[in-house]
Amino acid sequence: MILVIGGTCAGKTEFVKKYFRLSDADILDASETENFQNAKCIRNYHILIQKLCKENADPLAFTERLIQENPDCIVITNEIGCGIIPLEKSERFWREACGKSSCLLAERAEKVIRIICGIPAVIKGECLWS
């Protein structure tokens, strides 16, 4: 498991495609909650979590299943927690689910990469270039 996190449009997917030599076909977009077992990479994981929240599914249980059933997956998610906590309950719930899922993924991941200004920083695991 590899987790890639960063702000919106920070260059996460571009980085993953380039570094892990993936094509668009290798990357599952969050619009699908099916077929995640076989995906080399899932992007927009925060949107997938949002979808699960709306469907009253358990996002953490889903994340746990993903880790079990696709342990080599590269998961790309947006950092969405660096703002004011929203008044709207569903928005708070979504942020909490994203934060907790990211923590869970990071805990199990061998590598966590944070992208800022298109530049990767490895915040867990071995350096990229070693």
Added chain:
Amino acid sequence: MMILITGGSKCGKSSFAEKLLQNISENKYYLATMKPFGEDAHQAITRHQEMRRNKNFITIEQYTDIDKINLPEHSAVLLECMGNLCANEMFQEDKIFYPVEKIIKNLNFLHAMTDMLVIVTNEVGMDGISYSAETMQYISAMAELNQKTAQIADTVIECVCGIPLVIKGEIPC
């Protein structure tokens, strides 16, 4: 030399940027891009003016078209900040312009013209909020600008609680 400094708001970016230039006493310019509209802007401008007092900065206010400024040879420039410059270039007279290519071109121009160019930018895309279409366009333009500036910069620094984290290159001595 080009240095990009990023981070959230009020994280010590400006102080650190000024510190980078503290040993330069001549031809040191502060390129201010914030339009002095509204009370908040005035407060921010006053606060930054206080911070720069007695630090030998010559202030130039240029809200758009930063390639139009006149600078002597061997000058150092602190551009503050990209967030305002992007908004000013983008939203003009009820129209929306795509600002990224123009700004990058102008930054390259300034880079070639100066010995040292320090650019302060902002991280605006980490709160998960769906703003209006215009604001989302702005957030994505800022992200693209930050990426493209980071590519041409020698050094990229993220400030966290006033602590500079080097994410590309190194901090010049």
